[in-house]
Amino acid sequence: MKLKCSFISRHTKDHHHLYIPGKWMDRFPFQRHMTLKCGSSLLDVTCMETKTDSLQIMLDTSDSLFASIPPLQNIWISIDTRNTMIHMGPVVALLLNQSSLETIHSHSLNEYFTECQEWFQRKGGFFYLLPLSSFVGNKGEGLYYNGNDWETGPLPDPHVLYNRCHSRKTERSPSFQKALGRSLDGGIQVFNSGFLSKDQVYNALKDSPVLSTHLPETVKGLHSLEKLLTLYHDVFIKGINGSKGRYIMRIKKRDGGYHMQQNSFSPENPLTFPTYTALYNQLKAWCNSSYLVQETIPFLTVEGLPLDFRFLCHQNRDEDWEVVSSVARIASQDQFVANVDQGGRIEKPLMVLQTIFSPKESMAIMKEMKELCIHASTLLADSLEGHFAELGIDIGIDKAGKPWVIEINSKPSKRTYLENDRIRPSVKALYEYSLANWTNKEE
Incomplete structure (x- = not known):
């Protein structure tokens, strides 16, 4: 009752x-x-x-x-x-790295925090922020909204803990893992349990009959770079743990050598290399961690600028996956990736598609992209260790209108939504998921 x-x-x-x-x-x-x-x-x-x-x-x-x-x-x-x-x-805490009131006010997600607090208060729930230091130290202190501002104080452990820790190194630390185990043992539903690496996602999806033909050929390590350049003449190299459009290179094989675009290693961009040996030596100097080599799919562009689509998928109250929001992302003038953190802009997906395809074709493409997102989310959640309830999925479209899955992120940006006066869909999805989790647990 x-x-x-x-x-x-x-x-x-x-x-x-x-x-x-x-x-x-x-x-x-x-x-x-x-x-x-x-x-x-x-x-x-x-x-x-x-x-x-x-x-x-x-x-x-x-x-x-x-x-x-x-x-x-x-x-x-x-x-x-x-x-x-x-x-x-439901009582829900969002785990974040920052711990002081000053850093909360300047946090890039401050508006998102405020929306969560407002929506939970309106619909019936308690939302607060849990600093990493309190989580790891088992201090039982969080930041709650007192009606005028955020305030620090002792708070009860939540039913649901939404992990927004932004450091992979921190998540791998013994202290974090111990705190995570303590939370799970205490009956707290933790999502998303951790970051997803690009090779982890690819390996989980590549054998799916539904998804395999929508994945670019991908190989871990640089040992196959020369072979893939010979085969495709155009490839991406991506850090398996890269995010926000960083640590990405695009390399094109030309008669006069190799042409590279990059955004994280050198202020000089683009770069050219006369021989494969020169290219490889530079890559070895830069790439001191794991990277993927991926064939470049000739995606659609808008006014010559790279275009892709970001879908936010969330588990609903029935624990089924659904698409809660979508945007088209168009790269900035000097970028080769359509990422908002790299200066890209966002538009309504159907409006962008209808500048290229007919309304009927555009609706069919949107439908297929959403179906791929649901299938990928379900497969990842079922096959990977840990619990995931929210995923950001990036999809590109080739000239024939075929969608390709580019990347899947377990801690998607909260900047990829079309701003208006309403509460954003991801906030509402978090509440519905948390309410259902609390209701099912207490019944």
């Missing part, structure tokens, strides 16, 4: 009283002695009737953790009569 109410807590000296409107005490199966559960934290309380017409539950407690819960305008409660328990939720 679920109810929606507002919640406020106050610090007192020597008791734990939960004040409940009298009309609810009469109508719903509250008992005098119950356990209040917020996130993964528990408190034994005495339920007291109040003669008020408001839909507010108030907690007087000497417990510092529960007393620190900020006022919640809307929160769901679920009454578990069998275990005499009152569940509050």
Whole structure:
């Protein structure tokens, strides 16, 4: 049985009283002695009737953790009569590297944080930010919105932890892995568990009958570079752990040598090399980590500028994957990748497609791209270790209208959406996923 109410807590000296409107005490199966559960934290309380017409539950407690819960305008409660328990939720924390209020205000995702907090408060839930230092140190402190600004304080462990740690090195550290294991053992649903590397994604998808013909030929390491250049005359080299359009090179074989475009290694761009040996020696000097070599598909362009499409996929309340948003990305004038972090701009996908194809063809291409995204998301989630509930998928279109899967990101950018006055789809998807997870867990 679920109810929606507002919640406020106050610090007192020597008791734990939960004040409940009298009309609810009469109508719903509250008992005098119950356990209040917020996130993964528990408190034994005495339920007291109040003669008020408001839909507010108030907690007087000497417990510092529960007393620190900020006022919640809307929160769901679920009454578990069998275990005499009152569940509050959903409680969702977003894990991020920054830890101070100053860095939160200047964070590139600050608007996204604010939207999450606003939407959870509106729909019924508690959203807060969990700094990496608190997560690893098991300090139980987070940043919550107090109505005017973000504030630091002790907070209950969440039901759902959304991992936005932006360092692969940090995620591989023993302290992070220990904290991750502690969270999972505590019944917290952690997503997305970690970064995905490009070779990991390719190996998971390459044998799929549906997806294999939509993947460019890809080989790990530089040992096959000369062979692929001879075969295709045009290839991309990508760092397997690269992100935001960085650590990418495009190399074209020409009669006079080799032509390279790159965006991360040298201010000189483009570069030319008279022989393969000269090219290879430069690559070996730059590429001190793992790279992929991938055939270049001649994708469509807009006014001569590279074009691709970003689809945001999310698990819904039924744990099925769905596309929640999509944009067309057009590269900036001096770039060879259509990435927003490299200066690219975004447009509505159908509008861009309809400048190249007929309306009917454009709709069919959009449909096929979405179907590929759903299939890829489902396959990755089922085959990879860890839990994933949100993926960003990049797709390019060739001149025949055939879609090709370029890349899949487990921590997609929150900048790739068309700004308007509404709450962005990824925020709504996070809430629906979290609510369903909390509901299924507490029932």
